Amino acid sequence: MSTTQNLxxxxxxxxxxxxxxxxxxxxxxxxxxxxxxxQGLVAEGAVATSFASPRRLGLHLTQVLEQAPEKALRIKLMPVAVGLAADGQPSPALLKKLAASGLAADTPLERALDGKAEALFANTVQPGASLAQGLQQALDEMLKALPIPKVMSYQLADGWSNVHFVRPAHSLIALHGDTVVPVSLLGLQSGRHTQGHRFEAAEPRLEIEHADHYAEALRTRGAVIASFVERRAELQRQLQAAGAKLGLKPIDDEALLDEVTALVERPNVLHCQFEKEFLEVPQECLILTMKANQKYFPLLDVSKGNEGKLTQHFLVVSNIAPADASAVIQGNERVVRPRLADAKFFYDQDRKKKLADRVPGLAKVVYHGKLGSQGERAERVRAIAHAIVNQLRMATVPYTVEARDEFEVLDSKVQQAAQLAKADLLTDMVGEFPELQGIMGGYYARHEGLRDGVAIAIEDHYKPRFAGDALPRNHTGTVLALADKLETLVGLFGIGQLPSGDKDPFALRRHALGVIRILMEKNLPLSLPALVQAGVAAFPDGMLTHATVQDDLLHFAYERLTGALRDQGYSAQEVDAVIALRPTQWGDIPKRLAAVRAFAALPEAPALAAANKRVGNILKKSEEAPVALNAALLQEAAEQQLAAALQAATAQADPLFEQGDFTGSLRALAALKAPVDAFFDAVMVNAEDLAVRANRLALLRSLQQAMNRVAELARLAQ
Structure with missing residues (x-):
């Protein structure tokens, strides 16, 4: 048996x-x-450890075999009628097939049925691959499949050959225990030597004696933490310790943590600071420039009342650890100062011009070649926002004088915020940092003394920007955010820019999920079809060329809604039961789902769901025109009892449904189990008397309507 060693x-x-x-x-x-x-070269229970530092990619794999075990193979050759001549001797075709399969002409053959015909099979043993063969194949396959963002082409040392990889490669290690495995990659022959840290390694060239010595040799002699996971954990530990020493907290940013981990081979966290005067600039600007441009970790206040406030302190991660780090600290402080000064300059300059004075300039900023300018877009958002306020007004019962005044104020705020929301696109700060659009508009609005509700709405109208982001904080921002997302969705769907597969260049899935979250989590009494219709109405005639924009967008939205609800932990049956009714007011959907879950837990639920499915199938097959239920035509006792029970149950369930108590409404219908079971046991729906048949179908139709007001309960049937 082949021995195992770590690779x-x-x-x-x-x-x-x-x-x-x-x-x-x-x-x-x-x-x-x-x-x-x-290839069978790895034993059961083997453990893989990956390595990735700025200058190396690696793998340590336990229990790797020197030689893969043999494999028993049964090779189908050809039908007997083709492979054997009349005298039973191999035909030329069979001999050719044996040779092509690497088998001798006298290889014992087996005759067996293959479908309806008899075929010839050869039983043989395939020798296992050696580690050198298997690893060479693995390296070749890896090279083809590695997700390289951008490939480089470079010349090998021979001066003639070119190879393609993410960066020029200089050495290759392949060790099975303490033995070099002879393989090649990118023009390199395998060996046992590598290099450590550029400046701090104890030896310029490291010899790795054994596969298991690699990580420790790099750590002690090479001054490198080879494991990405370990290096990240060490970086995070140092950041937390440095922050705690100052009574501050490093900013949470997983992407930044990953990126900085990828920039250093052994992290060394140092404390720096900048002048307090820069704290007059909105902290989002300072944080962004420090993170994006310098890869620094800003430090935030954790004291009561100041939680999350930026301080003048920040942490840098150095790739070297000199005995005296003052020069490194001073160098980083000197580098960040011009960046912060630029941010302060932009902020001071931007505040010299009001947002309203920038609005006319939006007419010169192209939004989309087929959808006009940002100025035209802002007007469409205003129109959609006005329609949303009107829909909210119409849904308010009772509509009092006080409610009318509140909606007039809301509409005024929304219109002002919609007009100014895109103006910060023309500011120097947003020009430098596009990620701050909306945020800077809020700051500039407050500086101008605009109503706080308007300033917050301008700041929040892009929310939620990503999964898990906060929703708009006030009514004005909520309406404006909805209008902005609807304008984007309707406009791009209207010119045929629908997402397909994994391609979604305009982030329409994210916009749709934003609409879903706002409608559901804010529990807004708004109809999605009416919202989409308002969005379409905001565009001039002829601009939307996609004929089925409304239908396509609604279908897309319900697909996103279905996925979002399943991601929240609802079962496919629960979600399908609710979405099958295509509810228009999505604020009700969480209550509908809770009601379905509560109903499914009742002992009567399986029988009623199955009965509902049976009723649906019967009604689908019926060709009779629908008629009103006639109590005089109810002949059998079971159908009379069902009609009476249905009347009693709906008398209790319907008021609860109208009040929004969906759970109570479904629970009231549980009383129908016994009369429904009795009906199907005793009553023939397809009676010969056509009037009686139509009346029984009318009873079942009434039953189906009563049971399917909250959700399509048939979807719960197994």
């Missing part, structure tokens, strides 16, 4: 792109491991 593979390269390093490291290790396992 090490390392590809040493020039500095890898930091934003791609984590994925490259994981894929490098996974692809090689998967290929080796497929």
């Amino acid at each position: 090490l593979v390392e590809l040493f390269v020039e500095e890898l792109p930091p934003k791609a390093l984590k994925k490259l490291g994981e894929s490098f290790a996974q692809l090689i491991e998967t290929a080796l396992r497929a």
